[in-house]
Amino acid sequence: NYLESQSQLIENIRSRPVLASPFGFIETLEESVRQLRTRVFEITEFRVEKAASEISKLHSSARALSPQLTLQRGFSVVYDEKGKLVTGALATGEQIVIRNSKAEISAKVIAAKETNG
Numbered sequence: 001n002y003l004e005s006q007s008q009l010i011e012n013i014r015s016r017p018v019l020a021s022p023f024g025f026i027e028t029l030e031e032s033v034r035q036l037r038t039r040v041f042e043i044t045e046f047r048v049e050k051a052a053s054e055i056s057k058l059h060s061s062a063r064a065l066s067p068q069l070t071l072q073r074g075f076s077v078v079y080d081e082k083g084k085l086v087t088g089a090l091a092t093g094e095q096i097v098i099r100n101s102k103a104e105i106s107a108k109v110i111a112a113k114e115t116n117g
Contacts (some may be wrong), residue, residue: 068103079096
């Protein structure tokens with residue numbers, strides 16, 4: 001009986017999956033690592049593409065708000081003789097500087113008329 005029980009015990013131990021295939025555990029972990037690695041690359045690629053798209057949108061927005069681009073569309077900026085931006089009415093005879101995309105023009109106000117708006 002003793003020998004029979006010991007043989008049975010040895011047989012039970014030998015039939016365990018770890019002993020039947022000693023690398024099975026490692027192979028299972030290796031497959032999990034492969035899957036996780038693939039997923040990390042996919043997530044990273046997605047996030048990089050999303051960030052690149054966001055950067056492109058922000059670049060377009062910043063470019064649209066660029067003062068230089070506004071000047072290139074035909075607008076001008078007017079400064080008084082002290083270099084302060086003119087936002088209100090000008091007086092006749094006042095020296096001004098008009099800046100467009102290509103030049104700065106010194107001028108003297110000959111006539112000024114206020115507008116509504």
